[in-house]
Amino acid sequence: MTQSIVVQVGQCGNQIGCRFWDLALREHAAVNKKGIYDEALCSFFRNVDTRTESVTPDVHRGKICSLKARAVLIDMEEGVVNEILQGPLRDLFDSKQLITDVSGSGNNWAVGHKLYGSQYREHIVENLRRTAEQCDCLQCFFVIHSMGGGTGSGLGTFVLSVLEDEYPEVYRFVTSVYPSTEDDVITSPYNSVLAMKELTDHADCVLPIENQSLVDIVNKIVQMANSGKLGSVKQNSFLTSNKGGVKETEKPFDAMNNIVANLLLNLTSSARFEGQLNMDLNEITMNLVPFPHLHYLTSSLTPLYTLADVNIPTRRLDQMFSDAFNKDHQLIRADPKHNLYLACALMVRGNVHISDLRRNIERLVSERKPSKCLLVKNTHVT
C-alpha cells in the first residue's frame, strides 16, 4: 500500500488540515472496529510506540499504539499551530513536524516566497525528508494552502517547488483556497496571480476551491436543516458537522473547512480501502490531465444533506449523479453545464452497483451532446 504526506501551509492550510485529520480519524474509527493498525490506516498515519524515548521505529503490525499523522505543518505565525497543539489532536503531531516563526508574512506573497523561502529552505527539506523516510512507498504529497494570504500562497508555492526538486517522482496534489470577490485582504489579487504561476509550473494536479461557494453550500445546508420542509433531512449534514468529533465547540470556518477535508478523504478513499474497482491516485492525473499544465480540476460533492433513510431509492441515486454536474454543488463558482469538459471523473463511494453506474453514465453522456469521456470508479462501502 502506498502512503501520502499532507503539507499544510499558512493559517488556512492548517485549519483545513486540522479538520482533515479529525475526519480521517473518525472515518477509520468507523471502519476499523478492532483497533488493528491496517493497510488503510497506514496511508496517512504511522503507528508509533511512544513509551520508548529514543528514535522510535514504526510498529508495523498489530494493535494501534499511538497514531502519528504523516504531515508537515508550516506557518509563519504561531497562533493556529499552537491551537492545534493545545487541542485534542495534539498527540497526532510531534514538535519535529512543525515549522513556525513569529512575525507572519503580512499578506505579502514576496515575503513568504522569497524571504521565508530562502530562510527556511534547509529546515523544510530536512522536515520533509524525515517524514518521507518513514514511508516505505511514498506516492503523493497533498499541499493545502490559501491563495490570498502571504504565508499560504507565498511559502506554500515555494514548498511546492522544493518538492519538485527533491521528489520529482512523487505526485503533488495541491488544494488551493481562492479568495472571495470581496476579500478583506487588499493584496489578495496580486498574491493569487503570483501563486497561480507557480502552481501551473510545479503542481501535478490542482483542486481550486472558492471560499464563496463554500459559504453558499454551508448556508444552503443550514437553510435546509432549519426549514424542515423535508422531514427526511437529518439535522446535521455529514459534510459539515462536527458531531462525534473531538471538538465540541464549533469555530466559524469549521463547517467550510470540513467540506474541503471531506473532498480530500473521498478522493483518496479508493486508494486506501479495498473495493470492487480500485483506483490509485496516479490514475487521477493520468486520466484527467490531457495536456501538460492543464491540470486544474474543479470538484463537486453530492449529496450535501444526509438523509435519514439509508437505503437510497433509485431515483435519489440518479439525482445524485445529476447533482454532481449541478452548479450548486461545485466547490468553485462555475457552471460546468455551460462549459466544455475536457475530461471528468465520477468517484462513487458506497453501495452502488455497476448496473446503476452504467445506466447513469449512458444517461449523462447522451445528455451532454459533445460526449466527453467519463471515468467512473466504484469504491469501498463505508
Place this chain on the structure above:
Amino acid sequence: MALITLQLGQCGNQIGYELFDVICNDFYSNGLCSKKENHNYQTVCKERFFDEMESGEIVSRAVLLDMEPKVITQTLAMAARSGKWMYDVKSQFSQKQGSGNNWAHGYCVHGPKYEDLVMNLVRKQVEKCDRLGGFFNIMSMAGGTGSGMGTFITKCLRDAYPNSFLLNEVIWPYGTGEVIVQNYNSILTLSRLYQTSDALLVHENDIIHKICSQLMNIKHITFKDVNKVIAHQLGSVFQPAYTTESSYYSRNPLGELMECLVPHPEFKMLGLRNIPQMSEHSLAYSTFTWHGLIKHLRQMLIANAKMEEGINWQVQPPLHPKTEKSSLKTGLQFNRSLANLAIFRGKDIDSASPDGFRESALYTSWLSSDEAFTSWKTPRAFNKYEKSATLVSNSQCLLKPLDAIVEKAWNMFASKAYVHQYTKYGIDEEEFLQCFTTLEQVISSYSNL
C-alpha cells in the same frame, strides 16, 4: 497437457479466480454421465488446470501478477476459503504502487524492472508440469498493469518459450465511461499482442453486461456477475472434449484450438458465444433439443448476435458469394467467418448434427468448409447445463468494435491529448502511428474476407 494461467492486473485476477472456481465446481460434480466417462474427464481436467499435492489438495497452475497488493490478497483469501482448491501462495507477485492506467508505465517501466522475478515464477510453474500445453494470459485492455505489463510479459513468454502456444484472453472495455485513456491502452495492447500472441480471445464488457441483465435477469449487476459469465464461457471451451472422431479426450486444448481456428497469421481475433445462458432458477424449468440449440447458434453466428435473445433472423448467407461485397455500413450485415469451432456438451450428444455450419457460403472462398469447421463433443454436461453448445469463431464479428476503438483513439491522437503521459515513459508518437498502421491493416484484412 497442462495449461498455465497468468492472471494479470486487477481484471485478470478477478476473472482468473472465477475461472478456476467454475472449473473446480464442474470438476467435483457428477456431470450427468457414466462413472467411467466422468473419471476420464476428471483426470484430464485435473492435469490441465491443477497440480495435486501429496495431501490430495489441488493447487491451480496459475501465476498471479499485479502492481497493487489489494486484489491479489483478496483473490488468494477467496480461494483458500472455498476449501476445494487453492492458489500456490508463492506463485504471486505484487508491488505497492499501481501503473495508474498508463500502458507505457506498465510496458516500459514495470515490465522490464520485474521481468526476471516474474519469469522465474513462470518457470517454477512450468517445471511442475509433466507436459506443458501452453500459456493462457488473462488481462484487460483498458488498465495499465493488465494491458501494459501483460503485453510485456506475453513478449517475454514468446522469447523464453518459442515453441509453446500462447493464448491471450483480453477484456474489451465498456464503450464509454471506464477509463478515459482506455482507447490508447487498447490499441497499444492489441497491436503488440497481434505480433506476439498466437491468438486473442476477446470478451466485450458491454455484451457480457447485456447478457447479465437480459438473459441472467440480474437486477443489480456487480463485476462478480460479469466475471462469472466470462468464466463460464471460458470453462466451456477449455474443459476436456472429444475432438473429431477420436475416442479419447483432447490432450492439447490450445494446440488443437489454434489448429482449427487460426489458419493464417493475419487473422487471430477470436469471438466466443454460447447457448443456453440463463439464470439458475429458470434452468430447472427449461428443456432443450440439440436441433434447436444448433439452429440458434448458427443464426447467432451469421447475424453476429452475441445473445440468443434478439437475433435477427432476416440475415442469410449470400447466395452468390462473389457478387455481394459486405461493407461496414449496411444494416443487415452478414458475418463472414474464417473458421469456426463448435463444442457440444451434454446428454444425447450423438443426435447433435452440426451440418448447418458446414455450408460453404459461411466461409471465405480460400478455405473449404470442411477445413474451416470443426466440432468437439462430450457426453458430460458442463456446469449444471444439461446440454450446452459453445462456438468459438474467427470471423468478422470483432470488426465493428475494433473499428470504433481505433477511430476514437485516432480522434484523441489528432489533438495530441494525453500523449505526453506516454512519452514520459518512453512511448513516442512514432510508436503510436505504428500501432494505428498495424490495426488498420487488421481491419482491412478482416473486411475483405
